[in-house]
Amino acid sequence: MASLARxxxxxxxxxxxxxxxxxxxxxxxxxxxxxxxxxSEPFSVKLHEDSFRGYxxxxxxxxxxxxxDGLLKMYKQMALMRRxxxxxxxxxxxxxxxxxxxxxxxxxxISVGMEQALTRQDNIISSYRTHPFAVLRGGTVVSLLGxxxxxxxxxxxxxxxxxxxxxxxxxxxxxxxxxQVPLGAGLAFAAKYQEKPVATYTMYGDxxxxxxxxxxxxxxxxxxxxxxxxxxxxxxxGMGTSAERSSSNTEYYTRGDKIPGIQANGMDIxxxxxxxxxxxxxxxxxxxxxxxxxVTYRYGxxxxxxxxxxxRTREEVQRMRSTQDPIRGLQRYLEEWGLASEEELKRxxxxxxxxxxxxxxxxxxxxxxEDNELWTDIYNKGSEPSYIRGREREEGHHF
Amino acid sequence: MNLYQxxxxxxxxxxxxxxxxxxxGEDVAFGGVFRCTMGLAEEFGRERVFNTPLSEQGIAGxxxxxxxxxxxAIAEIQFADYIFPAFDxxxxxxxxxxxxxxxxxxxxxxxxxxxxxxxxxxxxxxxxSPEGFFLAAAGIKVVIPRSxxxxxxxxxxxxxxxxxxxxxxxxxxxxxxxxQVPVDDYQLPIGRAETLVSGSDVTLLSWGTPIYHCxxxxxxxxxxxxxxxxxxxxxxxxxxxxxxxxxxxxxxDVDAIVESVTRTGRLVIVHEAGRTGGVGAEISAEVQKxxxxxxxxxxxxxxxxxxxxxxxxxxxxxxxxxxxxxxLVETLSY
Ligand SMILES: Cc1ncc(C[n+]2csc(CCOP(=O)(O)OP(=O)(O)O)c2C)c(N)n1
Ligand SMILES: [Mg+2]
Numbered sequence: 001m002a003s004l005a006r007x008x009x010x011x012x013x014x015x016x017x018x019x020x021x022x023x024x025x026x027x028x029x030x031x032x033x034x035x036x037x038x039x040s041e042p043f044s045v046k047l048h049e050d051s052f053r054g055y056x057x058x059x060x061x062x063x064x065x066x067x068x069d070g071l072l073k074m075y076k077q078m079a080l081m082r083r084x085x086x087x088x089x090x091x092x093x094x095x096x097x098x099x100x101x102x103x104x105x106x107x108x109x110i111s112v113g114m115e116q117a118l119t120r121q122d123n124i125i126s127s128y129r130t131h132p133f134a135v136l137r138g139g140t141v142v143s144l145l146g147x148x149x150x151x152x153x154x155x156x157x158x159x160x161x162x163x164x165x166x167x168x169x170x171x172x173x174x175x176x177x178x179x180q181v182p183l184g185a186g187l188a189f190a191a192k193y194q195e196k197p198v199a200t201y202t203m204y205g206d207x208x209x210x211x212x213x214x215x216x217x218x219x220x221x222x223x224x225x226x227x228x229x230x231x232x233x234x235x236x237x238g239m240g241t242s243a244e245r246s247s248s249n250t251e252y253y254t255r256g257d258k259i260p261g262i263q264a265n266g267m268d269i270x271x272x273x274x275x276x277x278x279x280x281x282x283x284x285x286x287x288x289x290x291x292x293x294x295v296t297y298r299y300g301x302x303x304x305x306x307x308x309x310x311x312r313t314r315e316e317v318q319r320m321r322s323t324q325d326p327i328r329g330l331q332r333y334l335e336e337w338g339l340a341s342e343e344e345l346k347r348x349x350x351x352x353x354x355x356x357x358x359x360x361x362x363x364x365x366x367x368x369x370e371d372n373e374l375w376t377d378i379y380n381k382g383s384e385p386s387y388i389r390g391r392e393r394e395e396g397h398h399f
Numbered sequence: 400m401n402l403y404q405x406x407x408x409x410x411x412x413x414x415x416x417x418x419x420x421x422x423x424g425e426d427v428a429f430g431g432v433f434r435c436t437m438g439l440a441e442e443f444g445r446e447r448v449f450n451t452p453l454s455e456q457g458i459a460g461x462x463x464x465x466x467x468x469x470x471x472a473i474a475e476i477q478f479a480d481y482i483f484p485a486f487d488x489x490x491x492x493x494x495x496x497x498x499x500x501x502x503x504x505x506x507x508x509x510x511x512x513x514x515x516x517x518x519x520x521x522x523x524x525x526x527x528s529p530e531g532f533f534l535a536a537a538g539i540k541v542v543i544p545r546s547x548x549x550x551x552x553x554x555x556x557x558x559x560x561x562x563x564x565x566x567x568x569x570x571x572x573x574x575x576x577x578x579q580v581p582v583d584d585y586q587l588p589i590g591r592a593e594t595l596v597s598g599s600d601v602t603l604l605s606w607g608t609p610i611y612h613c614x615x616x617x618x619x620x621x622x623x624x625x626x627x628x629x630x631x632x633x634x635x636x637x638x639x640x641x642x643x644x645x646x647x648x649x650x651x652d653v654d655a656i657v658e659s660v661t662r663t664g665r666l667v668i669v670h671e672a673g674r675t676g677g678v679g680a681e682i683s684a685e686v687q688k689x690x691x692x693x694x695x696x697x698x699x700x701x702x703x704x705x706x707x708x709x710x711x712x713x714x715x716x717x718x719x720x721x722x723x724x725x726x727l728v729e730t731l732s733y
Contacts, residue, residue, distance in 0.1 A: 100524075158711055161710040163524070210457075239425065239426050246453060310429060369712075374712050
């Protein structure tokens with residue numbers, strides 16, 4: 001093995017990108033106005049020409065129609081999500097949140113942009129880095145923070161914790177890496193069977209992309225032509241392992257064999273919106289599955305127990321924060337296109353902070369789950385075994 | 400040395416003696432989540448200590464293939480909770496390789512390490528004790544150490560055992576258990592329980608973390624704190640409890656346990672996993688059969704509940720000293 005392994009390390013580690021391939025644009029603010037921005041009517045903008053790349057399919061067009069209201073809404077949502085995650089961060093540091101906690105700071109454009117482009121009838125299923133989806137798709141900041149704190153007001157009654165959050169239109173919240181991907185194929189099959197014109201967005205990370213079941217799900221989806229968009233959130237790392245070290249092919253959008261794919265700038269929220277509109281159209285028009293890779297970045301550590309600086313440099317993190325931040329990107333659009341002043345945006349930030357501060361207090365005031373919740377939700381109510389055994393006879397629970 | 404350092408020391412010893420030994424798993428080249436492989440890549444080179452992609456089934460299968468070519472394969476599954484994606488490889492490939500090839504091939508030089516058991520706030524996917532799931536996988540061994548000295552000696556023995564071994568490390572002990580661990584290469588026997596305290600009135604059997612709760616419970620029994628005194632009859636306070644660490648879960652040391660229970664006439668088994676289908680159930684069935692006429696009380700199990708390991712109720716789920724004390728009192732006064 002030693003000699004074999006040596007041969008392996010002699011192979012070039014970083015693949016050289018062939019000169020004719022253009023690299024994806026990952027700036028958060030490279031979209032241009034097409035016409036004057038209107039305060040009341042929809043207007044069109046042009047995305048940067050390198051916002052997308054296509055595999056076995058054309059890249060989406062660069063034209064996108066937006067509205068002032070839509071842009072402001074996304075700004076407010078991103079600001080709120082970031083505040084909420086920052087609050088989770090500090091609650092964790094105060095040891096009020098226990099367990100494992102993964103934050104989305106840096107990746108807000110994806111959840112908010114997807115929410116903007118989809119309806120509540122569409123499905124989204126993802127991993128454990130999913131707090132925003134739960135709030136944006138039917139939950140509240142209180143219910144999310146309450147879940148992290150393990151309180152009754154939590155979105156899973158305080159029984160799940162950070163990795164286990166669900167709403168009717170967000171199918172969770174899955175902590176076993178890759179496990180949700182075949183589930184996504186199942187969700188898509190159900191939608192197709194019921195002839196619903198909806199898309200299922202099945203999400204996973206660059207690390208998760210190497211789980212065998214991801215490929216099993218791809219095959220089923222293509223075999224049965226399922227309306228499923230497989231979304232790889234490529235934030236460049238799976239815990240401490242960079243994409244280059246975990247994946248022989250880091251062009252995640254090309255990993256579907258016969259399934260076409262699109263790579264999109266996940267830092268420019270407008271590119272996210274466009275990519276989601278495009279892929280939703282694709283699957284609901286009966287074209288079968290499609291892969292969608294968002295190139296993004298997580299600012300913090302993998303989870304709260306990872307400082308996030310042992311496997312990447314502080315400079316790298318700092319550079320991403322200062323040059324590609326999705327919230328600052330949208331802020332620039334709003335200001336430069338004359339849709340909102342700096343003061344207005346500051347006020348939105350303040351509102352977000354106030355809303356989160358209040359939610360923290362509300363969630364903290366919620367009681368811990370009742371003891372008997374330990375026994376519920378294991379089996380279907382009414383069809384459970386008559387008795388679930390505890391450690392001692394007296395500790396068991398009779399239904 | 401604490402337990403994670405003892406594990407690291409064992410790995411270093413193993414790699415020093417054996418050029419074919421390689422260590423791999425998710426993030427192990429950076430030291431791993433629990434620091435058990437810290438500095439190994441620097442010491443032995445990245446070709447012998449390397450990160451794998453995030454694919455447990457692949458890690459186990461790859462390790463089996465490597466082992467079958469005569470290499471010493473030491474894999475890490477980041478948490479015992481993530482051993483389930485690798486379950487098929489372990490149960491159907493590793494365990495049966497020797498048998499189904501009529502002895503031509505085997506994965507005997509494979510060792511899979513994984514952090515196991517509760518931490519107090521790990522919840523559904525970070526606090527499970529899956530050892531019981533492997534009981535029926537004839538062909539593999541399952542070992543769980545209780546302390547740094549044990550961890551080092553048992554891990555070296557597991558690595559060198561000619562059968563595939565799953566080595567589960569109680570993760571809460573990684574930092575909290577500290578001992579003077581010999582830096583030399585040494586091994587402790589697999590398949591053998593260890594009597595930690597001799598006694599004649601009841602056998603108290605456990606492994607991993609709950610051993611420490613058992614120890615506390617024994618102190619409580621002998622000299623109960625005031626608040627508990629009325630629950631502990633005077634007559635039981637001088638009872639001699641025999642504390643046994645099972646150490647190897649598969650194959651478990653039937654002879655030692657039967658010998659002990661034959662002497663004491665009573666058995667209390669403590670483990671963190673839920674009771675149904677657990678290791679305790681297996682042991683009690685065997686002990687009732689072999690010691691039927693010697694038993695003065697039914698075998699008593701103190702275990703987790705038959706629920707998922709609940710994040711919100713984790714402390715309530717795992718057996719603690721009080722539960723063990725209660726079980727001792729009940730068994731002794733049966
Ligand atoms: C089956 C399984 N193996 C390992 C883990 C531990 N783990 C949790 S997240 C993670 C990294 C995942 O990286 P990626 O898919 O890129 O997602 P990201 O965290 O970057 O969002 C690992 C190894 C797990 N939860 N499940
Ligand atoms: Mg990642």
